Amino acid sequence: MKIKEEYKGKTIITYDSILGQRKIEVDKIHPAQYKHYQTIGIGYIFEADSVTISYKGIEEDLEGDVNTEKEIIKKPVRTKPNATASKRRTKTNVPK
Secondary structure, eight states: OEEOGGGTTOEEEEEETTTEEEEEEGGGOOGGGHHHHHHTTOGGGEEOOOOOOOOOOOOOOOHHHHTOOOOOOOOOOOOOOOGGGSOOOOTTTSOO
16 A cells, blocks of 8 residues: 555544544554554555456356256255153053
8 A cells, every 4th residue: 555645744643532642643654554544544544556356257048047947945844743752651651
């Protein structure tokens, strides 16, 4: 990152409710510390890199895909546990 010409040679004073006033001399800023200065709110003093992103489209024959059927995926069926299958003691199981 490069520092903008309009901020060179100036001192920036920022206020933070925890740290109070901070004086930052722009000439002493190293551009490698861009992320730090951006997090404290003075990232505007740096020039943005002109990064161009180019995308290439993919040309496919979509007409062949129109008539194909899609496979239907069914949700798994959840079954409740059987209430009569519990291992409770009944009067017929209890020894006399």
